[in-house]
Amino acid sequence: MPLNAATPAARLSVAPMMDWTDRHCRYFHRLMSRNALLYTEMVTAPAVIHGDQDRLIGFDEAEHPVALQLGGSDPGELAEASRIAAAYGYDEINLNVGCPSDRVQSGCFGAVLMERPELVAECISAMIAASPVEVTVKCRIGVDDQIPEEVLPAFLETVSAAGVTRFAIHARKAWLQGLSPKENRDIPPLDYPLVHAMKQAFPHLHLSINGGITMLEEAQVHLAAGMDGVMIGRAAYHAPAGILLSADRDIFGDSAPPRSAESVAHAMLPYIEAHLMAGGRLHQVTRHMLGLFTGRPGARGWKRYLSENAHRDGAGPEVVERALAEVTARAA
Incomplete structure (x- = not known):
């Protein structure tokens, strides 16, 4: 085969x-x-x-x-x-x-x-x-x-x-x-x-x-x-x-530099917008993103903000951006 x-x-x-x-x-x-x-x-x-x-x-x-x-x-x-x-x-x-x-x-x-x-x-x-x-x-x-x-x-x-x-x-x-x-x-x-x-x-x-x-x-x-x-x-x-x-x-020997976790979070925003436009809800996507910054400063704030706000009516990409600010603030 x-x-x-x-x-x-x-x-x-x-x-x-x-x-x-x-x-x-x-x-x-x-x-x-x-x-x-x-x-x-x-x-x-x-x-x-x-x-x-x-x-x-x-x-x-x-x-x-x-x-x-x-x-x-x-x-x-x-x-x-x-x-x-x-x-x-x-x-x-x-x-x-x-x-x-x-x-x-x-x-x-x-x-x-x-x-x-x-x-x-x-x-x-x-x-x-x-x-x-x-x-x-x-x-x-x-x-x-x-x-x-x-x-x-x-x-x-x-x-x-x-x-x-x-x-x-x-x-x-x-x-x-x-x-x-x-x-x-x-x-x-x-x-x-x-x-x-x-x-x-x-x-x-x-x-x-x-x-x-x-x-x-x-x-x-x-x-x-x-x-x-x-x-x-x-x-x-x-x-x-x-x-x-x-x-x-x-693992695969790829020479391209790895993405950062921050860039992954940003890259999810257009996908999230499309999901919301199709009638979906934010938490259906962001529940999978809670561990993105595990082991890094700001990880707790990222997870907490998404957990507390992504399920709210009308929640959109700005929730992810605000959660990301929790990470960047800790990294500064």
Whole structure:
């Protein structure tokens, strides 16, 4: 399978995160990195087929390279959703085999599919047949009482035989009973060496590592150890500048100088104006920008001013400019 835009971009990606990585978040992140691969929130296949497609999976052309993550376990539904998504112009379609929420389990998709690799392979085969763009998988190292050292290589072998060549592996088990989705992001121990071993065992696969990575320097360590890519979640959301502003230079070898966080804030203003003109509200965009100055003087004032004022009726770009003044005043 020839490389598409998403495969080289997967050297560093921002993980799909429910309620967070919507189109506004992705546009904001793209202003910080031209190269990183951005993922949507997970959208179920039935929702794509039967729901408001423009609202659910529409995106701005500026977001490329961008991937849609689908949830589901019915091969026919996933194939149809993949066909629809490909027509929207996504660079990649990803199948969720990692989410541990109760809602996902009840629908027999997400992490519970780690127990059914043959079904995953059937789904993937149908998706690939329906989609002209690359289909990938995001998975865990196992669930519940499974032994990851046995389960993960068998899963990769079975699913890759259906045609997938790229996987993002969250280096934790998911406990489907007894832990909440939030606890599943922190409590099961990380097993980075196992994921590294999978790269050695499957050198023909493109493997990204995910889970607990909070700094760009950590990503560089995993890449130096032989991983093809690194996927970062919460750190890229809560402190995006620390992850994304220097990613093009440090991860992708881009010679262009990084943007400043201040310039990113200013660059969001035309986007915000367009969103407001279309009937949107300011806080729908600025809620993703609260962590832009994390770790810098004035960060608290920036976050506080946006939090207190962006939801008000009539709030517009001037709120962002006033919040930015909190940062520049502290830096002076």
